Amino acid sequence: MRYTLLLHYPEMDAASLGEEAMAEGQRAFSSYATALHQAKVLISAEVLQPSSNTTTLTKAGGTLRVQDGPFADTKEQLGGTFVIDVADLDAAIEWAGKAPSVEWGAVEIRPGATYTVDGAWTPNA
């Protein structure tokens, strides 16, 4: 069963956080990914750039509108995703609880519906 861990947390840059804390956070994410990989449950992982670098596209009245900034302008932003393949929700909760960002934000565990293998849709099970 595939679950996507959606990491939401308040955004902080190196300036406000300090170089050392930033480096520490990166080390924590790196060892988290290693642990998931070694347990053979990691499908993919991505840590995102700050939402100040994001671009949002909407279409209203047939016209595409390109906008500077995130879709939802909230204090907490989507900061990264981990896709894992585990037996059940309890296993997913256990891994989610080890995500470094759980210390400073929320981790949402979303079960997958379908995913592609070589371009073909495959039901999640």
Added chain:
Amino acid sequence: MSQQGARAAADHAARASYGHLVALLAASTGDLSLAEDALSDAFEQALLSWPSGGVPTNPEGWLLTVARNRQRDTWKSASRRTSLPLEEADGNGGTAMSALDELDVDAIGDKRLELLFTCAHPAIDPAIRTPLMLQAVLGFDAASIASAFAVPAPAMAQRLVRAKKRIKAARIPFAVPGRDAMPGRLPAVLEAIYGCYALAFPEAPEGRGGDMAAEALYLAVTLAALLDSEPEAWGLAALIAFSQARAPARRGPFVPLEEQDTALWDRRLMEEGASLLRRAAAGGATGRFQLEAAIQAVHCERARTHATDWAALRTLYAAVVAVAPSLGARVALAAVIGRAESPAAGLAELDALAVREDPAGAAAVEHFQPFLATRADLLARAGRRREAAEAFTAAAGATPQPAVRTYLLQRAAELGP
């Protein structure tokens, strides 16, 4: 056995069997709705074929086989739709089916414990855990549950369907937590079972209320027996047994606990409560439910000693406040201090509660029925008649149960203007 007693016994046997079978059918698939549908089809089949063909020697095994075949039929048509073989669609489908090939239900084992932990899983909304248990483990229909919760039946049915869909879609496992996770998971199960009981409590003795109270005791005892060594599970079972022992005294007009005629209390249930509580105490580690059960035990002792041991109650309530602080427990402690020491001492405790709460909390205290009723009683005992009469009227205004409201208004009237 009276006809009513026989009906109750038959109802209970059906419920016990229902939970047993639903748990077995759902545990292997995670699909609670499908398990319930398949079992209800099997019961329908039984009603058609048993009268003419005779009741099978192993009715549970018969029902399980028929329900299991119905599950298979559903899977087959589902797998045709997705063109996926069953074993691939469900990782453990193959082994689960072979486990169920054994017809002796008792030999397959009991999956009700797994089902209880699923119903009270942290990923399930706490508000729906008790209804889910009532339906999945005890087979109450959505309409009965809705009436017990005082919500419209379609709304309750919809919430139950949503919860079951969630169990399947998010794959909430049918599993008993390991030793490490148990302390974190057990309280929710105990709360939900206690919810079955608390729900039944204010109900009229005729109606579903009485049924649900007896079934809550059955669930608590089942949980304690299956877990074997969890003191709080035995404590909950003891609490419900003691409390249920006093049910006959709750019929008719409201009578406060300490004025109830102890001859009405059920001796057998009191003995059961005492033996359950001994079992809890043997496990060490005293928790909230054991303390609450011990409090009930002290009240039940009055049947033997003809006096309430207020000092013992004071010690026990102080312990409850320490392990599980809640406004209700603090008010109860104040009430007991008002009896063990003096009404003035109890009132001082209540005043301290109102002050300690933040402004929003102070308003909550003023609308908290037990706070108002306790204050009124202690004012009356302190001889402050006029204030007491006003307080009883205010308490009656915050009381939903008609019998209790009548009693409080009566006390206000006795004190006079």
